[in-house]
Amino acid sequence: MSAATETVSGGSARTARIVIYALLLVLAAVYLLPLYVMLTTSLKPLDEIRAGDMLALPRQPSLASWYKAWGEACIGVTCEGIKGYFWNSIKMVVPAVAISTILGALNGYVLTKWRFPGHKLVFGLMLFACFIPFQAVLIPMARVLGIFGLANSTAGLIFVHVVYGLGFTTLFFRNYYEAFPDELVKAAMIDGAGFFKIFWRILLPNSGPIIVVTVIYQFTNIWNDFLFGVSFSSGGASPMTVALNNLVSSSTGVKEYNVDMAAAVFAALPTLLVYIVAGRYFVRGLMAGAVKG
Amino acid sequence: MSFLQVKNLYKKIGSNDVLKDINIELEKGGFLVLVGPSGCGKSTLLNAIAGLMPLTSGEISIDGQVINDLHPSKRDIAMVFQSYALYPNMTVEENIGFALEMRGVEKAARAAAIRNVAKTLQIEHLLDRRPSQLSGGQRQRVAMGRALVRQPRVFLFDEPLSNLDAKLRVEMRAEIKRLHHKTHATIIYVTHDQIEAMTLATKIVVLKEGVIQQVGTPAEIYNRPANLFVADFMGSPAMNMFKGSVVTTNGVREIEILDNNTRVAMPSSVADQDLPDGKEIILGLRPEGITDEGLVDPTVVSMAKIEADVTLVEPTGSDTFVIAKLDGTNFVGRVRADVSIAPDQRFTFVFNLDKAVLFDPSSGLRLV
Amino acid sequence: MTTIEPVPIVEQRQHRRSFVDRLGSMLPKIVLAPSFAITLIFVYGFILWTVYLSFTRSRILPVYELVGFDAYYRLWSQPNWYMAIKNLAIFGVLYIGLCIAIGLCIAILMDQRIRAEGILRPIFLYPMALSFVVTGTAWKWFLNPGLGLEKTMHNLGWESFKFDWLVNTDMAIYTVVIAGVWQASGFVMAMFLAGLRGIDGEIIKAAQIDGAPTIAIYRRIIIPLLRPVFLSAIIVLAHMAIKSYDLVIALTGGGPGNATELPSTFMYSYTFTRSQMAVGSASAVMMLMGITAIIVPYLYSELREKRS
Known part of the structure; x- marks a missing residue:
């Protein structure tokens, strides 16, 4: 509705616009500040950090802390950096995102195009599952993972993320397929396509945007998860976020702020990258998760 | 026995009767139109x-084959949808060929069939395009092509023209009629448009x-509507309705319409009906049955000149509708x-009573 | 026709159908069944399990002998729990209020035909892509009393500047608010911006012709029209506030002392480190009840509206 400023207006409009731009620039600087500080700190040597000014640019930028964070920093008793944990996260995220997205797509398809009595109840129960505080399932899940030998394993975390991601992926696909014309499905039915053929040949090829949204949403959520990671894994099997927290909050030895920040950059990098490349879809995913319907 | 038959069909949704005791017969090659207001x-x-x-x-x-329990794909029918329902991810060629592909028709045979249909519909140059690159009329043709290529026993059309603009609608209407004439296909066609x-x-x-409400040829439906609903629904502008009653003066039965003493002769459509004196009726007369004196059909048997006050004049170009x-x-x-x-202005209208029909006001049925 | 009914194989005349046909008609349900079963077991079954545990005397390991409301009595007699509730109230109110106020202001500023919108919007939104752990780590450093903001201000010549909230028992919870607002306000901005863009421009034009000044147009017409966005934003933020765990752990670790304890950190520490599983379960049940009270009416009304 940007019509508000479209009209002919007097001389004060110019001042108003300068104020608006100034406000926005200041705000943008404030939002960027923590990222800036994180990046510059990671590029500074420790004595420069101790002596100097947080906001100053590094005098001699160096990637030394990045190498150290990646390959040498001590987390717990091992000193091999965060690289192992980074790969743990990748190995966890990729299958978890793939499985939950595929299941969500099938669920959304059934819940919109093959409705049966009670479909609303089924959807309602799956939807509410998105919103429960995970604290309410933490203890039983820990027990069950233990019983099946999945505790402290990537497989266990994949399973947990699929289970608690299903609600959202189903919601995304259901809302998308809800708007997908029923007549196309009817036409395909008359043309002789069956349940899976219709899904594979008609719906899926037209689901590009929602697949991107779902994958990004799931990727971000699972990569950024901390609670499940810290509850169901420990030591060398932990995901990136848990390792980062262990690194930063460990109180042994000299506090290497630059290494901490470098590790934080590594933890932030994948999701930031996704956000930069596909921000539009990222926002759409957030909205879809927020404004149901 | 007719080619397509619907017998005592009922459909309830919840406790609602959506369809009640539907009986329809259609001969092979027939073109059946289901018409009615939305929600009918x-x-x-x-x-x-x-x-x-x-x-x-x-x-x-x-x-002769009962198809109640057959899956849509096994009924040997094809359907053209209101939204055309073209698969957006497929080219025109793939859209038309999809049903054949699902039935395992060889690629070469498929291509030949698609060419053939595309030629009939003059869409050969569009075969590589996707639906989003087509105009409304082109989509419409592709949708018909998808139905034609199957050579099904029955074609079903669900309001296929309602998404087109007025001019294109008239063109495509003629196209469909031509196609029917050429292929002698059996068609069931749904529309809310009485034209x-x-x-x-x-x-x-x-x-x-x-x-x-009524089953019949277009002429029957138009000229002899079974009841007030059909009379009102078919035809535009709608049929005029005048309240009146039967009066007998000097042994001649006439109809007195409205409040004053406007009397008109008994319409020929009910000439031999024995209507009692004083019987309440509704006289229906289409706009073309009410004309100016210069337009009177010379073969008319019974007519009446009636003066009325003109309230609105609507010229259409070819002729003028007068509301009085x-x-x-x-x-x-x-x-x-x-x-x-x-x-x-006061104007003298000629009522052509040969075209008038009478209805029973309580039942709404036409008197015959 | 809004829905296609499945081709009616199951409902009628089953005797005429072959096994394959019947299997075909069951296919949609068969496909959905695993997901639904997983949800029933791992969400609802586990919730019941947790509820059950909250009525036992479980400590380091679960025991299944019911002892009534014992754990709840113990929960509600913990000063820690009151601290968690109080902190959640402070955090929740400020977090929701500030995110909405800041988000709405930026959205309105951004809606003034800003030329650089494509650059500015991602800047306000990127924190949402970060993990809470990263956010916590960054802000912990940024607010570090020795080397962070405070020192920077001293260097700039403001010698008396003091900012020790991170280690100040009374103020630490507000650092959580700051970091949380930094992370989520851009997202709220995006919600409001989408809402603003969804308003029919002709309404605004009509108001302008009626002679309303810009401020009046916002106050009397636009902001009231954004009501649904306010509702969605409050629900989403409230939900995030109750669940937020990672941020506190990374930023303050719940401290200093128990100064930034929240129900989520309380639950975790009582269950997994203090071996008070029953009390931990009881606190999880309380959290669940809180979220249910917010989410269920909202979901109900959202799904309702869709139908009509």
């Missing part, structure tokens, strides 16, 4: 015939609230375009 159940009926919706009871058969129904059908079924008031009742007449006529 016509699309539901078409979906039931297609197998996209379960019946509550009743039987549908094609060529489409009149121009296309060999047989019209008028539906209202899930009940068949007679004793508080508005009616529409159709006069020549060159007649000079203006609002607030």
Whole structure:
């Protein structure tokens, strides 16, 4: 509705616009500040950090802390950096995102195009599952993972993320397929396509945007998860976020702020990258998760 | 035995009767139009015939074979949808060929069939495009191509022209008629547009609230509507309705309409009906039955000249519709375009009573 | 026709159908069944399990002998729990209020035909892509009393500047608010911006012709029209506030002392480190009840509206 400023207006409009731009620039600087500080700190040597000014640019930028964070920093008793944990996260995220997205797509398809009595109840129960505080399932899940030998394993975390991601992926696909014309499905039915053929040949090829949204949403959520990671894994099997927290909050030895920040950059990098490349879809995913319907 | 038959079909959704005791027969090569206002159940009926919706009871058969329990793909029908329902991810060629592909038709045979249909519909140059690159009329043609290529026993059309603009609609209407003439296909066609129904059908079924009101040829439906609903629904502008009663003076039975002593002769359509004196009736007369004196059909047997106050004049170019008031009742007449006529004027209309029909006001049925 | 009914194989005349046909008609349900079963077991079954545990005397390991409301009595007699509730109230109110106020202001500024919108919007939104752990780590450093903001201000010549909230028992919870607002306000901005863009421009034009000044147009017409966005934003933020765990752990670790304890950190520490599983379960049940009270009416009304 940007019509508000479209009209002919007097001389004060110019001042108003300068104020608006100034406000926005200041705000943008404030939002960027923590990222800036994180990046510059990671590029500074420790004595420069101790002596100097947080906001100053590094005098001699160096990637030394990045190498150290990646390959040498001590987390717990091992000193091999965060690289192992980074790969743990990748190995966890990729299958978890793939499985939950595929299941969500099938669920959304059934819940919109093959409705049966009670479909609303089924959807309602799956939807509410998105919103429960995970604290309410933490203890039983820990027990069950233990019983099946999945505790402290990537497989266990994949399973947990699929289970608690299903609600959202189903919601995304259901809302998308809800708007997908029923007549196309009817036409395909008359043309002789069956349940899976219709899904594979008609719906899926037209689901590009929602697949991107779902994958990004799931990727971000699972990569950024901390609670499940810290509850169901420990030591060398932990995901990136848990390792980062262990690194930063460990109180042994000299506090290497630059290494901490470098590790934080590594933890932030994948999701930031996704956000930069596909921000539009990222926002759409957030909205879809927020404004149901 | 007719080619397509619907027997005692009922459809309930919840406790609602969406379709009640539907009985339809259609000969091979016939063009049946289901017409009615929105919500009358016509699309539901078409979906039931297609197998996209379960019946509550009743039987549908094609060529003697009961198809109630067959999957839509096994009924040997094809359907053209209101939205065309073209698969957006496929080219025109793939869209038309999809049904054949699903039935395992060889690629070469498929290509030949697609070419053939594309030629008939003059869409050969569009085969590589996707639906989003087509205009409304082109999409419409592709949708028909997808139906034609199957050579099914019955074609189902669900309001196929309602998404087109007025000019294109008239063109495509003619196209469909031409196609029917050429292929002798058996067609069931749903529309809410009574002009489409009149121009296309060999047989019209008028539906209202899930009940068949009348089945007949376009001429029968138009000239001899079974009841007030059909009379009012078919034809534009709608049929004029005058309240009146039967009076006998000096042994001659006449009809007195409205409040004053306007009397008209008994219409020929009910000439031999023995209506008692004082019987309340509704006289229906289409606008073309109310004209100016210069337009009177010389073969007319019975007519009446009636003066009325003109309230509105609507020239259409070819002729002019005049809305006039007679004793508080508005009616529409159709006069020549060159007649000079203006609002607030008194004008003498000629009522052609050969075209009039009478209805029973309590039952709404036409008196025959 | 809004829905396609499945081709009616199951409902009628089953005797005529072959096994394959019947299997075909069951296919959609068969496909959905695993997901639904997983949800029933791992969400609802586990919730019941947790509820059950909250009525036992479980400590380091679960025991299944019911002892009534014992754990709840113990929960509600913990000063820690009151601290968690109080902190959640402070955090929740400020977090929701500030995110909405800041988000709405930026959205309105951004809606003034800003030329650089494509650059500015991602800047306000990127924190949402970060993990709470990263956010916590960054802000912990940024607010570090020795080397962070405070020192920077001293260097700039403001010698008396003091900012020790991170280690100040009374103020630490507000650092959580700051970091949380930094992370989520851009997202709220995006919601409001989408809402603003969804408003029919002709309404605004009509108001302008009626002679309303810009401020009046916002106050009397636009902001009231954004009501649904306010509702969605409050629900989403409230939900995030109750669940937020990672941020506190990374930023303050719940401290200093128990100064930034929240129900989520309380639950975790009582269950997994203090071996008070029953009390931990009881606190999880309380959290669940809180979220249910917010989410269920909201979901109900959202799904309702869709139908009509």
